Amino acid sequence: RFLKTQEGRALYDAAILRLPILGEVIHKRELARFARTLGNLLRNGVPILSALEITQEVLTNTAVRREVEKLPPAISQGSSVASTLGESPMFPPVMISMIAVGEETAQLDQVLMKVSHTYEGQVDRSLKTLTSMLEPLIILMLGALVGFIVISMMLPIMSLDPTGGE
Numbered sequence: 545r546f547l548k549t550q551e552g553r554a555l556y557d558a559a560i561l562r563l564p565i566l567g568e569v570i571h572k573r574e575l576a577r578f579a580r581t582l583g584n585l586l587r588n589g590v591p592i593l594s595a596l597e598i599t600q601e602v603l604t605n606t607a608v609r610r611e612v613e614k615l616p617p618a619i620s621q622g623s624s625v626a627s628t629l630g631e632s633p634m635f636p637p638v639m640i641s642m643i644a645v646g647e648e649t650a651q652l653d654q655v656l657m658k659v660s661h662t663y664e665g666q667v668d669r670s671l672k673t674l675t676s677m678l679e680p681l682i683i684l685m686l687g688a689l690v691g692f693i694v695i696s697m698m699l700p701i702m703s704l705d706p707t708g709g710e
Contacts, residue, residue: 550606557606569670574608575639576663583656593620608634625652 546552561567581602585595596616603609611632618628626644629635639659646655 554606554610557608561605561607565670565674569667569674570605571608571634572663572667572670574603574605575635576660576667577602577604578608578612578660579639579656579663580660583653583660586653586656592625611635 547556561571563570578599581599582595585598586592590598593616596612596619600609600612603612611629611634614632615625615628619625624644624647626640626647629643630637630640642655642659643652646652649655
């Protein structure tokens with residue numbers, strides 16, 4: 545019930561982003577989703593304000609979504625995407641710099657696609673590293689489970705008295 549409220553979901557999403565390894569992966573996934581969606585929409589001729597509104601709906605983390613919601617009003621008042629994102633702690637300086645270059649060169653869609661590709665690659669590498677670190681732990685747990693089953697089956701057999709109790 546708590547997660548279905550707006551405040552509860554916002555607190556949960558902010559807490560998830562603060563987790564040591566998983567939070568970083570989720571944050572980068574959201575940044576990649578933002579960049580890919582906005583880049584595709586701009587590439588296909590959607591006006592930037594409409595593209596930003598559509599992009600907001602694609603984001604699953606409310607902390608990142610709230611930062612993106614600040615973009616349309618700021619852009620309609622004449623601010624640039626990079627300067628508005630620069631005020632947010634959610635977006636890394638490298639991404640903001642690349643977006644600024646894309647705005648100056650009128651190739652924002654291409655730059656956003658490159659940014660999304662970079663972050664998606666980082667997410668893939670992080671997930672592969674995480675799973676490779678978990679494999680030995682899973683093997684140990686399965687070994688312990690099999691050992692427990694074998695011991696529990698052998699214990700009654702070994703405890704039988706071959707002399708019949710005499």
